Amino acid sequence: MDKTPSCKSKKPSVGKRKNKEAADNVMQHTQLYFDIKLSQWPIVYSPQYNIGFLGMERLHPFDAGKWGRAFSFLKGDHHDSKKARMVTDVTTVCPLEATEQDLLTVHTQRYLNSLTWSVTVAQITEVPPVAFLPNFLVQRNVLRPMRLQTGGTILVSIGFSSTLR
Numbered sequence: 001m002d003k004t005p006s007c008k009s010k011k012p013s014v015g016k017r018k019n020k021e022a023a024d025n026v027m028q029h030t031q032l033y034f035d036i037k038l039s040q041w042p043i044v045y046s047p048q049y050n051i052g053f054l055g056m057e058r059l060h061p062f063d064a065g066k067w068g069r070a071f072s073f074l075k076g077d078h079h080d081s082k083k084a085r086m087v088t089d090v091t092t093v094c095p096l097e098a099t100e101q102d103l104l105t106v107h108t109q110r111y112l113n114s115l116t117w118s119v120t121v122a123q124i125t126e127v128p129p130v131a132f133l134p135n136f137l138v139q140r141n142v143l144r145p146m147r148l149q150t151g152g153t154i155l156v157s158i159g160f161s162s163t164l165r
Contacts, residue, residue: 030102032154036093044093044152045071051145095152097144102154115143 036042049067071092076085103112114120118138122131130138 030154032096032098032102032151033158034096034155039091040093041087041091042093042156043074043087043091044095044156046094046148046152047071048148049145049152051142093155095148095155098147098150098154102150103147 045067047068071087074087075089100112115124116135118133118135119131121135121138121142122128125142130142
């Protein structure tokens with residue numbers, strides 16, 4: 001059975017990691033690592049990586065939409081000769097979202113609980129207007145993309161490094 005996630009899937013993985021463990025054991029305790037198809041390249045991307053909400057992302061000096069532009073360039077299309085046309089949706093690996101259990105390997109429960117307050121997320125992201133948003137919007141438009149990015153980072157750092165050896 002194919003366990004490669006679809007980027008259209010909204011169901012997060014179910015992690016089982018309880019505490020800090022050696023990197024060799026990570027694959028046994030998280031769903032973030034999975035085998036990629038032979039037809040896929042070691043390029044991980046989700047359209048949901050891009051952080052954006054009502055233009056507030058422009059208030060931060062970090063480019064919160066760079067992933068989308070980089071992927072768009074790599075993907076290209078047949079009508080734009082200036083784009084690379086190196087990858088397709090089929091050859092790209094889509095990560096799973098890091099669960100609370102995954103995040104608890106490096107963060108305390110207290111810290112994760114603090115993220116349910118938009119004011120805290122505004123301080124962390126250094127975008128003050130985020131403090132005035134309902135937290136469900138902050139979760140969906142700021143923190144979920146970050147959890148997907150975390151899932152992609154884990155997949156690349158553990159999965160591909162062992163695949164490419």
